[in-house]
Amino acid sequence: MPRITLVEFNGTGHTIDAESGKTLMLNAIENGIPGIDADCGGACACGTCHVFLDPQWLAAAGESNPLEDAMLAMRPDREGRSRLSCQIEVTDAMEGMVVRMPEYQM
Amino acid sequence: MNPMTQLPDPAATPLEEIDFSDPRMFLEDSWYPYFARLRDEAPVHYQAESPFGPFWSVTRFDDIVAVDTNHQDFSSEPAIVIGDPEEDMPLDMFIAMDPPKHDLQRKAVQSVVAPRNLAEMESLIRSRVAAILDNLPVGDTFNWVDEVSINLTTQMLATLFDFPFEQRSKLTYWSDMATAAPQISGGDADPRERETALLDCLATFTGIWHEREASDSAGFDLITLLQRDPNTSEMADNPVEFLGNLLLLIVGGNDTTRNSATGGVLALNQNPGEYDKLRADPGLIPSMVSEIIRWQTPLAHMRRRATRDLEFRGQKIREGDKVVMWYMSGNRDERSIDNPNAFIIDRKNPRHHISFGFGVHRCMGNRLAEMQLRILWEEIMRRFSLVEVMAEPKRVQSNFVRGYETLPVRVHPL
Structure with a gap:
């Protein structure tokens, strides 16, 4: 149960006891964290x-796949540390991880 | 399509004798049992003959997601509707391009509908909606499609293009002409009238392009955004690509929201219990907007072409085969959506629908569409206890646009 902090665009932080083996997206949704829509339900299909x-956690989150890259490429606010949270499986190694949310999802 | 014959019996007719591209199924809104049979009996179904040539139908939600997100195997070129491009009027548009070219052209324009810009547009949209609703003829029966749905979306389009406001009805006309060709969607536009209309669209926008170029516009309209991006700054020199992308943006911002703005009124009238829920709690509007977009599914399909021989759900699809994803069927798939034929404004997980498509071609204007519909319903609920449907709607004859020509209504002020 790694503790992960999700920070809204306005700076409000939410620390959750995440469940390893589930995606970061599902952990956020099941804890009612605002700022993640996940319209497609985790199919890497909506962005x-x-x-x-935060940069020190990029390695722990693993590589993105080509479809995730293609979806992220559509985002006007993409950065080098951008990921789709439905493609990140939470592991115990993520204890203390900080994740920031964008201004908007589209 | 043979207009002299009746549609076949959906339960008793062998699947191979049913034409799933027949636009009368949409004109009459009688497509439900035909596509329910496909989902149950042949979810990936080959039809050897149709007015649009042979094609595969993909009808289940999860299968549509799988095709839509696999742009390597299922190309969007040369067209995304069931009919093939016309030789005498070719159109290139980024929705019908694969990455990487698609990405470059889409990126040039998508910031116009980024939520940051939308926040600035909200008060403008609200004041226009208010003006439209305040001018409705209380006590008379009128056509909601013309007075509200078309009026609202056309004003929005004119703003997005910074198009001369007094000429804005041309945008709607061009949009309707673009999608209504018999060979594209089974529509009923006259081919010569259509050609004249589309050439007028090209000439008008070419004029606007050059004027704006000369004026050194600092605006955020779509034309200025195309001019500002090095990947699209010469687009007006390529009429096939310029007209194609104009029509994409016009149709994308027009038919879809227009028909959802009408569909919502119809759905609430058919489901008075849901209208009661809405009156009791207008806070349900955002969730209702997603449900309206699912229930309406304003674009019935998107088509792809297989780039290689492949096996999909046990079917052997050959290179070059046309693959049609029937979005309205995916949105009625009981395997993915509980009680999918019901209209439920407080549905759990209402955003989980297929109307915007999935993958790299997912609707660019989805947040703008949702915002327009949200504001429309917020302002309706401030004014009227009921928008009452007075007669059956007249629907559009098309297997692509699921829309309405008329919906006679009366409004009842609070």
């Missing part, structure tokens, strides 16, 4: 669970 990882 509305976009998050920014």
Whole structure:
């Protein structure tokens, strides 16, 4: 149960006891964290669970796949540390991870 | 389509004798049992003959997501509607391009509908909606499609293009002409009238392009955004690509929201219990907007073309085969959506619908569409206890646009 902090665009932080083995998106949705829409339900198909990882956590989150890259490429606010949270599986190694949410999902 | 014959019996006719592209199924809104049979009996179904040539139908929600997100195997080129492009009037548009070219052209314009810009547009949209609703003829029966749905979306389009406001009805006309060709969607536009209309659209926008170029516009309209991006700054020199992308943006911002703005009124009238829920709690409007967009599914399909021989759900699809994803069927798939034929404004997980498509071609204007519909319903609920449907709607004859020509209504002030 790693503790992960999700920070809204306005700076409000939410720390959750995340469940390892589930995606970061599902952890956020099931804890009612605002700022992640996840319209497609986790199929890497809509781009509305976009998050920014603090740089030191990029390695722990693993590589993005080509479809995720293609979806992120559509985002006007994409950064190098952009990920789709439905493509990140939470692991115990993510204890203390900080995730920031974009201004909007589209 | 043979207009002299009746549509076949949906339960008793062998699947291979049914034409799933027949636009009368949409004109009459009688498509439900035909596509329910496909979902149950042949979810990936090959039809050897149709007015649009042979094609595969993909009808289940999850299968549509799988095709829509696999742009390597299922190309959007050369067209995304069931009919093939016309040789005498070719159109290139980024919705019918694959990455990487698609990405470059889409990126040039998508910031116009980024939520940051939308926040600035909200008060403008609200004041226009208010003006439209305040001028409705209380006590008379009138056509909601013309007075509200078309009026609202045309004003929005004129703003997005910074198009001369007094000429804005041309945008709607061009949009209707673009999608209503018999060979494209089974529509009923006269081919010569259509050609004249589309050439007028091209000439008008070419004039606007050059004027705006000369004026050094600092605006955020779609034309200025195309001019500002190095990947699209010469687009007006390529009429096939310029007209194609104009029509994409016009149709994308027009038919879809227009028909959802009408569909919502119809759905609430058919489901008075849901209208009661809305009156009791207008806070349900955002969730209702998603449900309206699912229930209406304003674009019935998108088509792809297989780039190689492949097996999909046990079917052998060959390179070059046309693959049609029937979005309105995916949105009625009981495997993915509980009680899918019901209109439920406080549905759990209402955003989980297929109307915007999935993958790299997912609707660019989805947040603008939702915002317009949200504001429309917020302002309706401030004024009227009921928008009452007075007669059956007249629907559009098309297997692409699921829309309405008329919906006679009366409004009842609070």
